[in-house]
Amino acid sequence: MNLKLEKINGHQVLFIEEERIDAHNSGELKDAILHIIEQGDNAIIVQLGRVRFIDSSGLGALLSGYKNAAAKSGKLSLANLQPQVLSMFELTRLNRVFEIYADLDEAFDNPS
DSSP states (O other), rough: OOEEEEEEEEEEEEOOOOSSSSSTHHHHHHOOOOOOHHTTTEEEEEOOOOOOOEEEEHHHHHHHHHHHHHHTTOOOEEEOOHHHHOOOOOTGGGGTTOOESSSSHHTTSSSS
16 A cells, blocks of 8 residues: 655644555555554544545454544544545544544644
């Protein structure tokens, strides 16, 4: 999975450089988020601007990251969701769990 991690405005921003998050790569995403949390960074924004498809395993990987961050008094939020990806969060009602922002600027304006 093609991921890029940058520290911006005190947050670890994880850029997902893939068009799909599915059973083939969701394990790598889950591991990457867990690794970030284990390094002591628990203010994470996952930037999903390039992702056009996410399935249940991808949702599960993000939810696992959310729970692990919360367990360390942190926060995992999402930014820049494409309409079809946002609809999956709405369909599963995970939009009520995650803080979802239109873009990174909005995420930075809402500190953890």
